[in-house]
Amino acid sequence: MSVYSQEVEKIRGIIAEILEVEVNEVEMDTDLVEELEADSMMALEIMATIEKELNIKIPESELPNFGTLNEILSVLNSLKVANL
């Protein structure tokens, strides 16, 4: 099972809202720290909001893997596979 495109757009929107950037600035491989000036607290807010919106539990150990939208989707995909 993979993360559906609808969910991808939802996650893109969450990232954009928390980082206070336009949605189109969040591309799949945009570096959230280097290019969009995210910090560790913003990463935590992104993680917590995704958990709430998708009703999913993300281990704290995955926080360092929240560097790009692509990486976040990989984490979510691996969790969904693990939960099957």
Place this chain on the structure above:
Amino acid sequence: MIKTLPMSIEEIMQLIPQRFPMLMLDKVIQLNEDKIIAIKNISGNDPIFIGHFPNFKIYPGVLLTESIAQASIILFNQFNNSNDTKTNKTPVLYHTNIKFKKVVVPGDQLFIHVNIRKKVLESAIVDGTIYVNDEIVATGSLTFTIKQM
């Protein structure tokens, strides 16, 4: 749970560093690992009403946010054995996202509900809602960094 309930203001002062005029909780009536319910009574005698406002009294929203923050500190510090708040790690606000639904006036009794949504190492997000007469007056989330003060 290690604290006896209800928790008095003297016991609250052992867990939070704030003092008059910034004590925004009077009593804690429920406390477990993830959730706290605290009470704050709003008095027309509160000096904040001298300036907010001179001709009519409305309790400032920023102090409602502060009451949620102080309840959060108790939630985080409840398992500390030390009574010295100077040596405890204290949550410091990083981001607030609170919406104010109704005005709070003298005579109101605030029921401050706070739940931990996510806690990672030295950071945490809580969801807080304040009720007066079972109606929501403020609700939202706070993000903290937890620092040694």
